[in-house]
Amino acid sequence: MYRQGKYQIVSKKALAKGIFDIEVCCPEIAAEAQAGQFAQIAAEGFFLRRPISICEINGDRGTIRFVFEVRGGGTEKLSQLNTGDLIDIIAPLGNGFKYADGGKAVCVGGGIGVPPMLGIAQLYGKNATSICGFRNASAAILQDDFEKAGCKTLLCTDDGSAGIKGFVTDALKQEIESEKPDIIYACGPMPMLKAVANIAEENGIECEVSLEQRMACGVGACLVCACLTVKDGKQIHSHVCKDGPVFDSKEVVFGE
Amino acid sequence: MSDLKVTVAGVQFKNPVIPASGTFGYGREYEQFYPLSKLGGISVKGTTLERREGNPAPRVAETPSGMLNSVGLQNGGADKFINYELPNLSTKNTRIIANIAGATIEDCATLASMLNGTAVDMIELNISCPNVKHGGAAFGTCCDTAAQITAQVKKATDKPLMVKLSPNVTDIAEIAKAVEAAGADALSLINTVLGMRINIKTRRPILKNNVGGLSGPAVFPIAVRMVWQVYNAVKIPIIGMGGIASAEDAIEMMMAGAAAVQVGAAIFADPFAPLKIIDGMDKWCDENGVKSISEIVGTVKPW
Numbered sequence: 369m370y371r372q373g374k375y376q377i378v379s380k381k382a383l384a385k386g387i388f389d390i391e392v393c394c395p396e397i398a399a400e401a402q403a404g405q406f407a408q409i410a411a412e413g414f415f416l417r418r419p420i421s422i423c424e425i426n427g428d429r430g431t432i433r434f435v436f437e438v439r440g441g442g443t444e445k446l447s448q449l450n451t452g453d454l455i456d457i458i459a460p461l462g463n464g465f466k467y468a469d470g471g472k473a474v475c476v477g478g479g480i481g482v483p484p485m486l487g488i489a490q491l492y493g494k495n496a497t498s499i500c501g502f503r504n505a506s507a508a509i510l511q512d513d514f515e516k517a518g519c520k521t522l523l524c525t526d527d528g529s530a531g532i533k534g535f536v537t538d539a540l541k542q543e544i545e546s547e548k549p550d551i552i553y554a555c556g557p558m559p560m561l562k563a564v565a566n567i568a569e570e571n572g573i574e575c576e577v578s579l580e581q582r583m584a585c586g587v588g589a590c591l592v593c594a595c596l597t598v599k600d601g602k603q604i605h606s607h608v609c610k611d612g613p614v615f616d617s618k619e620v621v622f623g624e
Numbered sequence: 625m626s627d628l629k630v631t632v633a634g635v636q637f638k639n640p641v642i643p644a645s646g647t648f649g650y651g652r653e654y655e656q657f658y659p660l661s662k663l664g665g666i667s668v669k670g671t672t673l674e675r676r677e678g679n680p681a682p683r684v685a686e687t688p689s690g691m692l693n694s695v696g697l698q699n700g701g702a703d704k705f706i707n708y709e710l711p712n713l714s715t716k717n718t719r720i721i722a723n724i725a726g727a728t729i730e731d732c733a734t735l736a737s738m739l740n741g742t743a744v745d746m747i748e749l750n751i752s753c754p755n756v757k758h759g760g761a762a763f764g765t766c767c768d769t770a771a772q773i774t775a776q777v778k779k780a781t782d783k784p785l786m787v788k789l790s791p792n793v794t795d796i797a798e799i800a801k802a803v804e805a806a807g808a809d810a811l812s813l814i815n816t817v818l819g820m821r822i823n824i825k826t827r828r829p830i831l832k833n834n835v836g837g838l839s840g841p842a843v844f845p846i847a848v849r850m851v852w853q854v855y856n857a858v859k860i861p862i863i864g865m866g867g868i869a870s871a872e873d874a875i876e877m878m879m880a881g882a883a884a885v886q887v888g889a890a891i892f893a894d895p896f897a898p899l900k901i902i903d904g905m906d907k908w909c910d911e912n913g914v915k916s917i918s919e920i921v922g923t924v925k926p927w
Contacts, residue, residue, distance in 0.1 A: 370656040372895055415840055415893060416686050442686075458895065582684045584691060584892040587656075589649035591669075591695050592684035605677045605698055610653070 370461065370587060371397055374454040378431060383509040386438040387480070388447045389423075392455055395430030402464030403487030404553075404578060404614045407434065408586035410456035411442035417458065418442050419583045421555070421613070423483035424490070424513070432459070435483035435509065461586050462613045465576055467491050471550035474499060474543055475519070476536050476564050478556025479507070484578050486513055488553050493518040497549070499539045501556070505530035537563045544571050551576065558622060565617035575617035581608040596621035626909030627916040628902065630664070630884045632861045633784035633809035635745050637664035637719050637884055640917060641874065641902045644865050644888035645670050645723035645748065645788075646695065650709040651716065657895045662902065665719030667812075667886055668709065670750050672724070673731045675701035685821040685830035690840025690867065691889055692819050694833035697725055702735050706742060714743035721786070725750040729763075729773045733780040740782045747783045749774065749808075752790030752815035764790040764815075767802035774806035786810035786863065789854070791843075792818045796850050797857035804858045811854060812863040812886065814847045840889040843867045848880045855881025855922050869897065871904025881922040 375394040383389050397407075401422055408417035424433035438444045449455060465488040473492045477485040478501045489496045498514040501524040508530050514521045522539050523531030532539055537560070540552070548571065554564040555578035568575035581593040588610025597606040597619045606612065606619075628639035643654070645667040651660045660666065678698025685692040699705070705722070713720055722744040726732040736747055751764035751773055763769045770787070778785050787803045789796060791814040800811055816837025821830045829835070847866025854862055864882025868874050869890040877885050890897040909917055 370653075370895075372657065410893065414686065415688075415690055415889070416684075417893065582682045584684050584693070584889075585647070585653070585895075586892075587653040587895070589653045589669075590647055590684075590693070590892060591649075591678065591698050592681075592693055594678060594681040594683055594695075594698070596680075605681075 369400060370458060372456075372458045374456050377449055377451055377453050377455055380449065380451050383435060384507050387435065387509055388438070389433065389435045390449065390455070391431045391433045392457065393429075393431050394457065394459070397457070397459045398425055398427055398430045398432050401425045401432060401460035403467070403491060404464035404484060405460040405462050406613060407432070407457045407459035408461060408583070409434070409446060411445040413445060414442040416584055417586060418446065419586055419609070421484035421578065422460065423486050425487055437480040458586060462609055463611070465553055465578075465614050468550060471495065472547065473497070474540060474549045474552045476540055476552060476554040476556070477501070478536055478560040479503070481554070481556030481560070481578070482510055484555045485553060486510055486517070489514055489519050490517040496520070497522065497543055499524065499536045499543065501525070501536035501560070503527070536560065537567060540564060540567055544573070549573060554578070554617075561617070561620075562622035565620065565622065568617060576614050577617045577620060578613045579608050579615060579620070580613070583609050585609070596623070626906055626914060628906060628909070629916070630918050632863060632883050633746065633786065635719060635784055639664040639902050640878065640884035640905070641898050642667055642719075642721065642863065642884060642886045643891060643898055644886035645721075645750070647888040647891050650713055652712070654891070654895055658899060659716075661717040662899055663718045664884060665721055665745065666713070667721040667723050667748055668705070668713070669699055670697050670723045670725045671699050671702055671705045671735065672697060672726055673702050673735050675699065675704070680832040682830060682832055683836070685836065687819070687821065687838060687840070687842060690838055690842035691892075692821060692831060692836035692838050693816070694831045694836035696833065702738055706738060710743055719745045721746045721748050723748040723750055723788070729776045732773060733776045736777045736781040736783075744783055746786055746810075747777070747781055748786045748788050748812055749777050750788045750815070752788050764799065765793050767798055770799050771802040771806035774803045774808050778807035784809040786812050788815055789813040790815050791846060791850055791866070797853045800854040800858050804860050808860060810861045810863065811858065812865065813854060814843070814850050814866040817843050817846060839867065841867045841869050844873060848877060851877060851882050852880040852924065868901070869893075871901045871908055874901050874905055875908060875920065878917070878920050879922070879924045883918065883921050
């Protein structure tokens with residue numbers, strides 16, 4: 369059930385330069401939302417809503433947490449909202465990650481692709497390994513949250529200023545060698561997703577990826593958020609908002 | 625409570641507010657927000673004879689007070705519409721406008737004839753889609769081809785035929801007159817206005833199709849002007865659209881000459897926009913002593 373309403377922001381923090389963390393009190397959305405789903409958030413003065421993934425769902429508190437990056441005027445406007453302000457949300461939207469109880473998971477996030485990994489990592493707790501990649505130490509976010517969830521937490525930075533120097537894909541290969549997971553979840557830039565999907569396939573591991581695309585309606589009506597997928601051997605245009613944002617990596621055409 | 629009923633080409637709508645083609649799918653998604661029976665009708669996603677994959681992404685770019693799209697008529701084809709969408713939609717107690725498009729006159733006529741005997745209340749022939757290379761706007765920008773396709777589809781259908789006009793023409797009244805003379809029962813306008821945005825960092829157009837159709841409040845004054853020009857040029861009824869986002873906008877469009885309105889991009893910002901417009905029109909009628917909304921059609925008093 370899609371819901372639209374104005375809900376109160378109960379906390380707001382800056383996590384890193386241009387990265388903001390808001391917690392919104394919306395009990396009826398929190399009760400239905402699943403890790404990997406997203407919300408369409410209205411930014412005052414802008415015509416279209418901004419699709420923002422759900423970072424964390426807290427059913428007890430009745431809250432949803434969003435961690436987003438300022439990319440343009442709309443997200444900048446959202447970043448100016450404060451605790452106590454109302455925020456206009458449509459949620460929960462799209463398909464979340466498939467959770468396999470009792471399995472072992474690796475959650476791979478790159479940059480602003482890290483926040484959607486937290487909710488699914490929390491479900492697995494100690495049965496999850498999080499592998500998060502950032503440019504450098506000052507861009508790294510949410511590592512405490514993954515640790516608090518009980519995950520084995522691996523941090524990678526491009527310049528080695530925190531954690532392991534190198535790509536998340538190198539850490540993923542090592543992790544698979546030491547203990548093969550049942551499933552890999554990933555969100556981040558397309559080249560990263562393509563590399564993760566290849567590693568998963570080479571090792572015969574199921575893999576789900578969360579995609580991003582410019583959207584308008586967010587509910588599957590307008591068809592602007594097309595992505596190329598394979599169904600029954602044929603390439604077709606699916607839609608990130610309704611068919612995704614989470615896809616089986618084998619269905620996604622990653623391109624060059 | 626005033627009377628919001630309107631009649632367009634013999635089809636009675638319980639109110640004049642209809643979600644526009646391409647902005648509402650086949651209603652399934654928005655039914656999660658409210659019952660579709662509250663709407664005057666639904667103009668469904670543009671349907672072609674065969675399934676179409678549409679254009680590559682990105683297909684949307686935000687603009688001041690609006691948006692560009694280049695979807696390119698992605699749809700599941702006529703069979704899927706008739707066998708899967710229509711049986712569901714026909715139980716929703718709202719008028720169904722089938723928006724049809726095609727690359728050739730024959731395709732459009734075949735598609736129209738396939739809808740004979742179905743629950744469709746009215747056909748909206750799209751001769752104005754700016755996002756497909758063949759057909760679409762090519763028919764709608766020339767009086768002769770617009771008249772030819774109208775005449776052929778009219779011959780093939782037993783439904784009232786409404787023709788959707790493009791604003792990307794020099795004189796929309798001329799096209800409207802040609803389509804009326806060819807047998808159209810109603811007109812709908814405007815489709816989107818051809819536009820373009822460029823990312824100045826990459827020097828690439830934001831849309832993969834380079835150009836796309838502009839909609840939203842940005843085009844509203846253009847739409848009002850064109851509806852008014854066409855209203856003064858033809859006798860058949862007009863369904864007006866283009867940037868309507870409020871009850872006041874809808875009333876303005878009707879005063880310009882629209883017998884009913886379609887609401888499009890506004891739904892993306894607010895899924896409840898059509899219902900708010902219906903309620904707002906009702907209230908406006910009460911406050912202004914208007915007993916029936918159709919009294920206001922074309923009542924603008926030009927200087």
